[in-house]
Amino acid sequence: MDPHLLTTFVTVARQGSFSAAAAELGYTQSAVSQQIAALESDLGLPLLHRRPVEPTPAGARLLEHAEPLLLRLSAARADVLRAAARPRHRLRLAATPLSVNPVLAERLARARAGEARLEIVLRTCAAEQVVAAVAEGRAELGLAGGIAAPSDPLRLPDAGPMTTTGVSxxxxxxxxxxxxxxxxxxxxxxxxxxxxxxxxxxxxxxxxxxxxxxxxxxxxxxxxxxxxxxxxxxxxxxxxxxxxxxxxxxxxxxxxxxxxxxxxxRVELLHGVLPAGAAAGLAAALSG
Missing domain, CATH: 3.40.190.10 (Periplasmic binding protein-like II)
Known part of the structure; x- marks a missing residue:
């Protein structure tokens, strides 16, 4: 299946509207309709009811696969680019609310004190968004927190190869x-x-x-x-x-x-392949 067609399908299903999906994607409404028709032709099944616009049973099953697949594709692209990137001193850290607790705030302060040029942009969002931000290269590091039994890892979306370390x-x-x-x-x-x-x-x-x-x-x-x-x-x-x-x-x-x-x-540190430099140093500092 063509990932571009899958992206259009996911957008239409989320928006519940062909015209709204066209506006978000920058296509004409006719182009969106043609892409959905092409995907339905490829599978030989109707994927969307038209009035109202909502997934058919087959479309609902495809949605379960499409969003993780698209995330994995974005993650693969970001991972290749990240591995080839030069070390940077301006880092983006995505974190769930409450994940930057006093212990990790102190580790963050020590990391900044030890690297005069280090600039950090911290953005809070839901755990699923933290995973996606790291996987897609919109954040070098992520901190995901949640309630768990003492020995249990957090239940996070699968976004491909990613290092996950319990840090607090x-x-x-x-x-x-x-x-x-x-x-x-x-x-x-x-x-x-x-x-x-x-x-x-x-x-x-x-x-x-x-x-x-x-x-x-x-x-x-x-x-x-x-x-x-x-x-x-x-x-x-x-x-x-x-x-x-x-x-x-x-x-x-x-x-x-x-x-x-x-x-x-529990708070877990998430990152992909980190070249030697500021991002790797911050990951080591947050890991304690």
């Missing part, structure tokens, strides 16, 4: 509003909190808790941002509980240790 982990705590009946406990079991109301946030989605414990963990409010101050403010106002790394819990709310299961906020 700290215990998570249950974040409760002041005056909550459980705020005085020394520790809590997650299983005892299945009936509590939880914030649904990218930092701690209830679906992840259900994976660990089972049913329950109903969402009281969905917050689609990643600002920790907002999350803590919502907890303090009684909109729901959440889990955060112990170092991220500020004054004004209560963080209670989690006794069972033991969970950590």
């Amino acid at each position: 982990q700290e215990d998570v705590v249950v974040v409760l509003p002041p005056g909550h009946p459980l705020a005085g406990r020394a520790a809590l079991r997650l299983a005892d909190l299945v009936d509590a109301r939880w914030l649904d946030t990218p930092l701690c989605p209830p679906s992840r808790l259900r994976d660990l414990v089972g049913e329950g963990f109903a969402a009281g409010l969905r917050y689609e941002g990643d600002d920790v101050h907002t999350v803590v403010t919502l907890v303090a106002a009684g909109h729901g509980l959440t889990l955060l790394p112990a170092s991220a819990v500020p004054a004004g709310v209560c963080g209670v240790a989690l006794a069972e299961p033991r969970l950590v906020h």
